[in-house]
Structure formats: C-alpha cells, structure tokens
Amino acid sequence: MTTSAPTSRSSRFDGTREEAEQYDASDPLGFLRDRFVHAEPDLLYLDGNSLGRLPADTPDFVADVVRGGWGRGLIRSWNDWIDWSRGLGDRLAEHVLGARPGEVVLSDSTTVNLYKLAWAALDLAPGRRTLVVDAEDFPTNRYVAQGLARQRGLDLRVLRTDMDGGPDLEELRAALDDDVALVVLSHVSYRSGALTDMSAVNAMAREAGALVLWDLSHSAGSVPVRLDEDGADLAVGCTYKYLNGGPGSPAFLYVRRSLQARLRQPVQGWFGQREQFAMAADFEPVESVDRFLTGTPPMLSTAALVPALALVEEAGVDRLRAKGRLLGELAVDLTARWLQPLGFRLASPAQPERRGSHVTLWHADAWRICRALADDAGVVCDYREPDRLRIGPSPAYTRFTDVWDALDRTRRLVESGGHTRLPREKGRIT
Numbered sequence: 001m002t003t004s005a006p007t008s009r010s011s012r013f014d015g016t017r018e019e020a021e022q023y024d025a026s027d028p029l030g031f032l033r034d035r036f037v038h039a040e041p042d043l044l045y046l047d048g049n050s051l052g053r054l055p056a057d058t059p060d061f062v063a064d065v066v067r068g069g070w071g072r073g074l075i076r077s078w079n080d081w082i083d084w085s086r087g088l089g090d091r092l093a094e095h096v097l098g099a100r101p102g103e104v105v106l107s108d109s110t111t112v113n114l115y116k117l118a119w120a121a122l123d124l125a126p127g128r129r130t131l132v133v134d135a136e137d138f139p140t141n142r143y144v145a146q147g148l149a150r151q152r153g154l155d156l157r158v159l160r161t162d163m164d165g166g167p168d169l170e171e172l173r174a175a176l177d178d179d180v181a182l183v184v185l186s187h188v189s190y191r192s193g194a195l196t197d198m199s200a201v202n203a204m205a206r207e208a209g210a211l212v213l214w215d216l217s218h219s220a221g222s223v224p225v226r227l228d229e230d231g232a233d234l235a236v237g238c239t240y241k242y243l244n245g246g247p248g249s250p251a252f253l254y255v256r257r258s259l260q261a262r263l264r265q266p267v268q269g270w271f272g273q274r275e276q277f278a279m280a281a282d283f284e285p286v287e288s289v290d291r292f293l294t295g296t297p298p299m300l301s302t303a304a305l306v307p308a309l310a311l312v313e314e315a316g317v318d319r320l321r322a323k324g325r326l327l328g329e330l331a332v333d334l335t336a337r338w339l340q341p342l343g344f345r346l347a348s349p350a351q352p353e354r355r356g357s358h359v360t361l362w363h364a365d366a367w368r369i370c371r372a373l374a375d376d377a378g379v380v381c382d383y384r385e386p387d388r389l390r391i392g393p394s395p396a397y398t399r400f401t402d403v404w405d406a407l408d409r410t411r412r413l414v415e416s417g418g419h420t421r422l423p424r425e426k427g428r429i430t
C-alpha cells in the first residue's frame with residue numbers, strides 16, 4: 001500500500017471527453033486501429049496485455065499458409081518454413097528487443113523457454129547453489145524456479161517485493177552474494193505494470209558473478225527493450241500479448257551471443273542439432289542460437305506472427321511506448337477524479353516512467369466489478385488476485401476515448417451498485 005494516485009491537479013489532462021477526442025485526432029498511431037479486427041465496435045477492449053487483438057491481415061495470411069503451404073506445398077514447404085523461427089527472431093531482435101541478429105529465436109512457450117535457459121545458466125556455475133526469484137513474479141516463473149531448485153538441490157532465495165511497486169533494487173542487491181547463480185525477473189510486472197531498471201539489475205548481477213534471466217512478456221511491443229545496450233544475458237517472452245501473435249503463438253528466447261557456445265539446454269532435440277538432417281548418432285548442439293530449439297515448430301501459429309510483427313515494426317516501439325504511457329496517464333488521471341471516491345486506489349507505480357503499458361487498480365469488490373464490466377457494460381479488462389482490476393490499453397489499437405469511456409462506464413457501474421447483484425464466486429479463468 002505504498003503507492004497512491006496523484007491528484008488531478010498535477011495532471012496534464014482536464015478530464016473531459018473532448019480532450020480525449022483531441023488526443024485521438026492528433027494520435028500519430030491512429031491509423032493502426034483499422035489494421036485490427038473490431039468484431040464488436042462498441043466493445044472497449046482493455047486486455048491487449050493478455051491477448052492482443054487479431055490483426056486484419058492475419059486470417060488471409062494464415063489461410064494462405066494452410067491452403068498454399070500445407071495444402072499444395074505439402075512437405076516441400078518446409079524448405080521455406082525451416083527458417084521462419086530464426087527469421088522472425090531476427091526481426092524481433094532488431095525492432096523490438098534491441099538485440100543483434102542471431103541472438104533471438106522463436107521456440108516453445110515462455111514457460112518452457114524459461115526452464116531451458118535457467119537450466120543452461122545453472123550448469124554454467126556449478127559451484128553456486130542459489131537461484132533468486134521475485135515473490136510477486138508471474139506464477140509460472142516461480143513454479144519453474146521451484147521445480148529447478150527441487151530437481152537440482154538448489155536453494156531458492158525469494159525477494160520480498162511490494163506487490164504494487166515492483167522489485168526493490170536494494171533488496172535485490174542484498175540478496176546477491178557469491179552463491180547466487182541466476183536471478184529470474186520480469187522486466188514489467190504482470191500485476192502492477194512496474195517497470196524494472198534492466199541495466200541496473202544486470203550491472204548488479206554481473207558484479208556478483210550471477211546471470212539474469214529476464215521475462216519480457218509484458219514488455220515486448222510495449223516498452224523499448226535494449227538487451228544488448230543494457231548488458232542482458234538471457235531473456236524469454238511471449239508473443240500473444242502486445243505483439244498480437246494470437247493465442248498460444250510461439251514464444252521467443254534471447255541468448256547473448258558470447259554466451260551461446262557455453263550454454264547447453266536440457267531438452268536435446270533434433271532442431272538444436274548440428275546438421276540436423278545428417279541424422280547423426282549423437283547429439284551435438286549447433287553453434288548458434290538454434291541450439292536452444294527443441295522440436296518441430298508450430299507453423300500455423302508461427303505464420304500468424306508475420307502480419308502481426310509487420311504492424312509493430314511499422315508503428316515502432318518508441319511510438320507505441322509514447323502512446324501507451326499517455327493512455328496510462330489518462331487512466332490514472334480519471335481514476336483520481338472519478339474512481340478514488342468510489343473505493344478504488346492505484347495499485348501501480350504512480351510515476352508513468354516507472355510503469356509499462358498497463359495500470360492496475362485495487363478495489364475491495366474488484367472481482368465483481370470486473371465481471372459486471374464485461375457482462376453488462378461492454379468493457380473487457382482483467383481481474384488479478386488479490387482484488388485488482390488490470391487495465392491494459394494496448395497502444396496499437398486503443399483510443400484515448402476508449403480509455404475515457406471505459407472509466408466512465410466503470411464509474412457509472414460502481415455508482416449504481418450494478419456489480420453487487422453478481423455472486424462472489426470466481427470462475428476458472430479470471
């Protein structure tokens with residue numbers, strides 16, 4: 001409970017809808033909205049950080065891969081497909097991740113990549129027996145780390161973190177000693193949106209002789225990432241959030257070039273093998289980032305990333321960041337004006353430069369409010385435990401008026417008490 005909304009006096013906004021309309025009219029990314037499918041024009045979709053919208057070009061592109069590539073080309077299409085995971089990885093490296101060619105590849109899911117890279121990193125420092133994780137990190141990261149600690153007999157050191165403020169760098173510094181092999185952290189926290197200083201963390205870890213494995217799931221496509229410049233060793237992230245690759249689209253992994261030859265991952269599959277089609281008797285990892293691949297990539301969902309990535313490249317991450325930050329500032333401003341008196345409180349860092357592209361609000365009845373917004377008010381956002389409403393206005397296709405209208409509908413809903421008619425029980429997916 002350390003953060004609170006700034007008062008509206010310190011804001012750049014006046015809180016009127018006309019003003020939001022003006023921001024839309026002068027939005028340099030306004031043209032992008034029509035490049036996405038809006039099947040329900042009145043739906044206010046503030047959940048692009050969980051599942052990005054469908055790009056308008058994706059259905060035809062994927063259909064071509066299905067009909068032409070699979071239907072007509074059959075096995076011959078693999079001559080082309082075999083390079084896609086790397087080709088798209090290089091595009092991500094250049095336009096989204098601030099990495100060099102040959103350092104990024106698409107593979108598996110974020111969870112699996114996290115496991116593979118963490119395993120490989122732990123092998124590099126056999127004398128070090130401690131793995132550091134953040135208590136408030138996305139569950140899969142903690143679960144993977146717990147499993148690794150059990151399988152390898154390591155100690156897990158859990159950073160106590162302010163749920164709304166993000167990891168505390170002094171706390172992290174205190175946790176780093178010569179027994180720490182690896183630190184696993186998210187760049188943008190899934191719950192609060194807190195943005196962690198990647199360069200500072202990498203420097204701190206390097207000094208302690210540890211590696212850092214970054215999860216970029218909520219950063220990729222929403223905030224500039226400079227893996228190379230910021231001295232990052234390892235990273236993973238998903239492509240279905242701000243990158244709009246579609247449900248379960250393949251994740252990416254990054255390994256700094258100078259580390260690649262020294263790392264071996266635990267899943268020795270044929271896609272990581274030197275001269276894969278020589279079908280050699282024994283596994284020998286290829287000398288490139290491909291050594292972190294496992295088996296046959298899912299080409300249909302890989303294909304969905306082609307049009308999606310083109311949009312992010314056209315927009316440019318710097319412009320996406322600038323707009324995402326403003327959308328968040330508008331949400332925070334309207335929260336202070338309208339929602340704070342109704343029992344909401346900002347559950348994200350108050351300073352916009354310390355947030356990614358989503359904003360989280362605490363309310364004692366957040367679950368029912370979230371449900372009622374979706375069922376009765378045409379506003380889709382996320383509920384996150386405990387008692388938090390997560391608002392993710394993806395800058396690629398969300399208008400300033402969408403944020404204004406969504407918070408206006410939220411204010412009306414809570415004022416009318418409409419949400420209190422719903423049961424308190426939660427569903428399987430929140």
Ligand SMILES: *Cc1c(COP(=O)(O)O)cnc(C)c1O
Nearest residue numbers: 109110111138186190215217238
């Ligand atoms: C969304 C998300 C994931 C997702 O992992 P999957 O393996 O794709 O399910 C992982 N980490 C973070 C921080 C996320 O936000």
